[in-house]
Amino acid sequence: MGADRFKGFVSYGFYKGGFTTTKPAPFESPKDYMYGSGSMAACDNCSSLSCTKCPRCEKPHCFDCFWNKLHRC
Ligand SMILES: [Zn+2]
Ligand SMILES: [Zn+2]
Helix, strand or coil, X not given: CCCHHHHHHHHHHHHHCCCCCCXXXXXXXXXXXXXXXXXXXECXXXXXXXXXXXXXXXXXXXXXXXXXXXXXX
8 A cells, every 4th residue: 555546535434444534635546456356255354245356365355454554465
């Protein structure tokens, strides 16, 4: 993470995760990549249905593992 093109997405994720109450400005989402093909496979960590594909290890993760548990790879 940290690439400029993911900046808006990251702040949106923190907003969704309840880390901030500031609603981020509209952004161009990389959802075609993050939520594209393969993103609905089982979470690589806990096997629940994933919704986020990690841009680094390219493994699917559920919202809880990726955002709430701050997935590192
Ligand atoms: Zn998980
Ligand atoms: Zn990863």
